Amino acid sequence: MLKLQTISAEWETCSALSSVQDALYVLHGKWKLPIIVALSSGNKRFNELQKTVKGIAAKVLSHELKELELNGFVLRKVHNTTPVVIEYELTDYSNTLGAVVNSLREWGTMHREKIRSQLRQTAEQHVPVDAA
């Protein structure tokens, strides 16, 4: 016989799991969140973004911006000037990602620290060899 508790626990797991999967579905890949971070801190134009988000190719940036626009995260504004200036802006909707970005930023900072301290420890293990 199945307990009610088991059923509800199972249901909550499944719901949590698919919520996380839904989020990952639109945010997948190496670049979407980094681009959103760059945009959230004032970067707006194509080449600005390409400089800020290190290592991204023009083709990939262009492609990711299109996807972000389709999903309602980014607005593309064309200014009627000579030469034409194009600005990318975050929508209100992408500001709902604040908590996600913050938790990832905090965890990433902590994680880098952990990896660095592990490297330091590994290095220290070689010191006695030199000292001896």
Next chain:
Amino acid sequence: MLKLQTISAEWETCSALSSVQDALYVLHGKWKLPIIVALSSGNKRFNELQKTVKGIAAKVLSHELKELELNGFVLRKVHNTTPVVIEYELTDYSNTLGAVVNSLREWGTMHREKIRSQLRQTAEQHVPVDAA
């Protein structure tokens, strides 16, 4: 001339950006976070995990579990029984991902609601045709 404010703002952007990128580096892919969610809610054995994380192939689950073990997120415990029973457990370190998982879960829930309400609105636009 560069303003100090500009420099510090640039530095903060760059630091936030690379922290997020560091986090994504170890958590990349379709399955790592879902597997962690499944493990955090009590699933421990291989076939249990495969049933809970819908759509994952044995090969992929096996591969991801190895990567998670290498990165210190998961412990593989082999029990000396007949038949051999193997349990996967989250380490303390993977519990530091709580905030990341929660924010993704909350955002994912909200996002699904938004998409569903958009679909409802699209469907309602067809009603007048039937009513006329």
Next chain:
DNA sequence: GTAAGTAGTTACCTAAAGGTAAGCACTTAC
């Protein structure tokens, strides 16, 4: 006239992620 910037596009390629299907060595249940 030539170099550099702006905002990309295009064609081509590689590497990694992920999926399919079968099988293995073992056990329990019928």
Next chain:
DNA sequence: GTAAGTGCTTACCTTTAGGTAACTACTTAC
């Protein structure tokens, strides 16, 4: 003895993400 479960591995294949490099059309500055 045969079917089904447990915890995978192996071989093979497809898809997608991502990278490289060249090029376009326009403008400004030197």
